[in-house]
Amino acid sequence: MTDKLSRRSLLRMGLGGVTGLALPATVATAVAARLALEAAHTSPSVDRFAVPLTIPPVLTPYDAAEPTDIYEIRQVTAEAEILPGLRTPVWTYGGVYPGPTIEARRGRPVSVRHRNELPVPTVVHLHGGVTPPDSDGYPLDLVLPRGVHDWQGHHLGAGPPPGGTAGVAHGERTYHYPNDQAAATLWYHDHRFDFTGPSVYRGLAGFYLLRDEAEESLPLPRGRREIPLMIQDRFFNEDGTFFYPSLDPTLVERPGVQALFADGVRGDTILVNGKPWPFLTVDGARYRFRVLNGSNARAYRLRLDPPPPGGGGLVQIGSDAGLLPRPIPLDEVYIGPGERYDVIVDFSRYSAGSRVVLANGDGDEPTAQVMRFDVGSRATDDSVIPETLVADLEPMPPIDAPTTRSFVFTGGQGGIPATINYRTFQADRLDASVPLGETEIWSIKVDPEHPFHPHLGHFRILDRNGEPPEPQDSGWKDTVQIRAGVVRVAIRFSTYTGRYVLHCHNLEHGDMMMMANYEVIP
């Protein structure tokens, strides 16, 4: 680690005298610290289940030129009414928070021209996308604000980005997405080096729903009964502005958050699609919910309260990277930042007039509730949950794959730097080289809890602490929330060569450099 980096790591933690890098931490201390944090700021109180859920608008291509859909998104500041009667300044994709949904089809490429009219550089990443490196949103591939030509003196307060300026664009960049992958609930969000957490928090996130014929041939709920849910937590000030404990509120010079929040910012107000604890009026029928945990750091244990008679009310049909082979009835879903669960809820199992809360078993007041479903009378429903969702899900790769790598994620709380393999990120250091076409076994060891996310490579979970994976681990994933221990995954690299990152999806940890470079080599 260079002097510069170590000094910066310490600075961003607001600490002067940390010497050791990898002090062991326990889940207990992490939990205690977390409880202290939630008390660190109190948002204005809001009535729960008082505002209806809204659904982000679907973006229309401005040009559907054969064979590509071309979109344009202006990244602009705006105001949103999040808390009733108050205006919240937000950073947006296209003027709305959350950003507009892009609907894509497998095999039909999408190009999105992003114009940066925000006061800071931005980077757009399509999370879960199998994307060539120059469109993947490498955190230093900045798009400078329109009209800004010299970012020197602003970026990091000193000189050009450590990886060089080759990937820096001026005013706009067009990202190309081949969509050569299975139907899945993807999402796009800001990924700027050092400032991803606060930028996403201010609003830079949206859904990207990739569809394909195989999925469309299934009789799943669709139309107004197929609903994306972006769950996020926020703190607010009395005037409705977001509270985020940045060291530099302009998000230009000094990265990081106040030391108290180094383990991630977990707000006390739960938003779904940008509304606080909303309600949704539903028919007594099946609904498909594409649940995304778009929170910076909070994980949720989602349950239906009350559960339907007989339980198994959340029927999981899909994971991060697409449909599961078979549906799995679950009583609860533990979802870490960045993860997606595609679930079906059959509200005909409840009597008309029921009020069903989507609860968070891991939350305390007020974060123990997420939203509410107000169940109407039984309605016509020709949807079915098929017993087989994907007949030919690519099989689990052989367990004796040739290369095994291990990544140790430690720290990020209690004054301990957030590291991977005991090192903080360095843009010009390559941490792993993976041959194209290989499936590798990666062992991810975490202490105390971190969501692991590699760009590009999708993976299957082989085991958790030596035990067989949980039923909900049965599909292809791109993010996994790991609680103290080791998860082994089989990860494949069959598409593009080039440089990518893997990182902790606790966005504050990522900004504290819990990130590593890897390269797929020919």
Ligand code: C2O
């Ligand atoms: Cu959603 Cu690199 O992240």
Ligand code: CU
């Ligand atoms: Cu990603």
Ligand code: CU
């Ligand atoms: Cu982490």
